[in-house]
Amino acid sequence: MSKSNTYGTSIAKQRLSRLTSTGASALCAASLGLVVASTSQVHAQEQCSTYTIVRGDTLSQVAGRANVRGGYQVLFNANTDILASPNLLEVGQVLKIPCEDGSLPTTETAAAAPAESAPRLQPESLDRPLRFVTASGYAPFTEESMDGGGMLTKMVRRSMELGNPDQAFSIIFVNDWGSHLNDLLPSGAFDMAFPWFLPDCDKVENLSAPNAFRCTDFNHSAPFYDALVGYYTLAGSAYDGATTYPELFGARLCRPESWFTFDLEAEQLVDPTISLVQVPQMECWELLRNGEVDIVTYDALPAEEDLDNAGMKDVVAQIANLTSQQTLHVFVSKNNPNGDAYMDIINAGLEELRLSGEWFEIVREGIKETVEN
Template sequence: MVTTTGMAFKTASALAMALAISAGLVLGGSHAAQAQDLCSRYTIVRGDTLSKIAKATGVQGGFQVLFNANAHVLRSPNLVETGQVITIPCADGSLPSAAPAANQAAALVPVTADRPLRIVTASGYAPFTDKDLPGGGLFTQLVLRALELGNPAQEVNFFFVNDWNAQLDSLLPSGAVDMAFPWFKPDCDRVEILSPPNAYRCTDFNHSDPFYDALVGYYTLAGSPYDGATDHADLLGARICRPDAWFTFDMEAEGLTEPEITMTRVSQLECWRLLEAGAVDVVTYDALPAEDDMRSLAISERVVSLDALTTTATLHVFVAKTNPEANAALPAMNAGLEQLRLTGEWFSIVRAGIQASLEN
């Protein structure tokens, strides 16, 4: 049983707004992939990239949607391999009915807490979490459905709270809540290279399996010295703009920190204005809103996407390492998430959630 309690809300942060997904995204790729049909399977050939395939097939929602449809096959948007078979969504965004058979999830005997689990998110994070979206947003639906599948006997109290920072700073550490979402997780195997605010996400919290992979893009002006960069090391010495509400642990992991680069932290749109003015060399953040921002400023034709540098940042449920009930519930949640992916329900929830956000 899930109980949902509404609380006060703040205006969405720049990070929340940056994750709003729009239709029609196509990341660059100057050469078309082989002609293919929607609602089909496609075998990767040499020279293919997801952006080329999305453009050639006309996938609604482009690069990100194609990656979402094949997250069980592709571990990275840049690591497609010759011979891999991927799924091309249908014109209505659904997946072909005859999906490849998947292995069944391992049996799990879940641990049921003797009290309701207290789970928190915040509003204004469309399409992932928002009180005004159906089911509280697509990420909320995924989390609650995964818990239901993983352990139907576990009672849950679910809340919207108006302060994102309080989730990690006080609510989880104090035990006031058991789980918080959605949060980006750094590479905790390399915690020694992270700054203290980013390392904290590893040292003080445990995490669910990844619920969603967001694509993080890098962009420069056509003809700039960085046009054609194929490795993050090619950006050493560059002036890079990362919007001020965004995490930086992905850049830290690639060595893109001062003084190796010059970092500018301003609003998303100001990053693009600085790029146009020649005050920065590269802009980097979530590929979906980045593409939208370029279109809104009518600069898409002047900007190139450094596709080889595109990375993923995974969104998770976080629990405090000191909370035994929450940690005991994580295996059941992960098992439920696996079932969502195996049955195709994950993609259906994501697709419907994106569409609902666009219509809201």
């Protein structure tokens, strides 16, 4: 994983679900920006209930009015079966507002049923147990001391069992993240590795070599989990209300040390286009308060909490239109002749895991265990 993939211990304690599909009905021009809804549009939103989107709503507004702990990240993750993007709401969409304990409200609409006969893939070439490699130190996602090895480990295990119950496999913890993609997959010592963030491979020409090779040398599964990355500036600054990344050119950005930067590279937010500062997480907010940086950017869930702890909510504005989604995957080397067959098994099982609702329960239990410990 390397340091660029190890930031998740503090950020994932409160996260909830991930499903994928799109919404329906007429498009609303609202986004995560601070669009002010009229009085007639502000309907009561309560935890453990549902809410129907009206014109002028934004995800952050709905989360705020319902006092959703974790803000729009948690609300988005609870509704990704409906929302294709955190920046796009559609009039008439019915959002589930999480309960106090993190569970979802019961609705009259039944969950989609799994396919009657899930794929049972058993290529002749897969006549031995498949070998997965992961590592500890990334709770609640992967941690050998946790129940089932962490929630991503549980997801991978269940995806294999659902995708092909006849295929034997093993999951081994090797606590040297750097070796996974650099040595263990290319050499064939292991077949697959997880969890790894995937850069925007459509912009691979903008990526540094250590990030570009995730696109050029590996294939990947469907997303197992996603995170929203937010951008924040002082209210009224020259960057407040920016709608495109080039509007940040010339700015001083603070991204906490040990966090990935491939998303910044993809949008050309690198030196000398911008000035990048990397310091401990909370120091970013002090630098912003003192005018020593213009923008703070990292995972929205801890950022919102850190912003509150820093006592700066009244003076900081979210640059909502720049919010991005970053996703965690299983990787396989492109040199592996059976790589496509491996991905078929994983993806078939993951889809069934989502449709059954078991994915959400694994996430809830993983977060609960981390918080209690």
